Amino acid sequence: MSDAPNDLPEATEHRLEELERGLFTSDLSVNEFLLIKEVGFHPVGLVMGSSIYHTGIQTRKWSQSQELTKLTEAMYNARELAMTRMEEEAAELGADGVVGVRLDVNYYEWGKDAAEFIAVGTAVKAEDGVSRRNALGKPFTSDLSGQDFWTLHSTGYAPQGLVMGTCVYHIAHRGLGQTLSTTGQNVELPNFTQALYEARELAMTRMQDEATRLGASGIVGVRLEEKSHQWGSHTIEFLALGTAVTEGADPVDLPKPVTIISLDR
Secondary structure, three states, X not given: OOOOOOOOOOHHHHHHXXXXXXXXXXXXXXXXXXXXXXXXXXXXXXXEEEEEEEOOOOOOOOOOOEEOHHHHHHHHHHHHHHHHHHHHHHHHOOOOEEEEEEEEEEEOOOXXXXXXXXEEEEEEEEOOOOOOOOOOOOOEEOOOOHHHHHHXXXXXXXXXXXXXXXXXXXXXXXXXXXXXXXXOOOOOOHHHHHHHHHHHHHHHXXXXXXXXXXXXXXXXXXEEEXXXXXXXXXXXXXXEEEEEEEEOOOOOOOOOOOOOOOOOO
């Protein structure tokens, strides 16, 4: 085994050595494990990456909607560090990719301006020995379940990477006059509508840009998450996540379902 990447803890080397000797770990369910085996992959180990990140201070105007670029950059960089370290572990195991990736954020008592970003998934390797790494030569990543991964390969598509876009946005407060003018009325609040619309668009566009860099033909399983974290109700992070895929992989010839006829009368 080669030396563990410098960016990973020393204890990682011992854990990865055990996995390379044939023992595998996985957070896949039994059904997911069997489905992934059915499309020609086997798990080689549970891999993870972590980054504890301190977010800087950024001023904002009470009455102006605006992106908080410093916070956006912090949230993106922290997740990227966690993802990269998870990919490094997968590469050390000779894996072709990582499935069932989860991205979590944890906050601790020792600092409200610091958060731990964690990426966890199961590294898998193709059983035919043909590399399934992505266009950048790295293990592919995907947040698809084992069932969805099975379905994707059965239709001739292959995952390229878990792509994301983020935007931390401050939504302007309404003044007293604006609040009083709409009291008791059914009326759109255009400043809120425009702010949230723009923030979501920025996150979605950035996710699509990542997919384009991977040469993807599409993104599946897209979800858009909104979290205030610890910033208060008027500052929200919009996170767009999905799995970039390419068409052209050989469809897997899966066994046809068996019809069972009951003989009971």
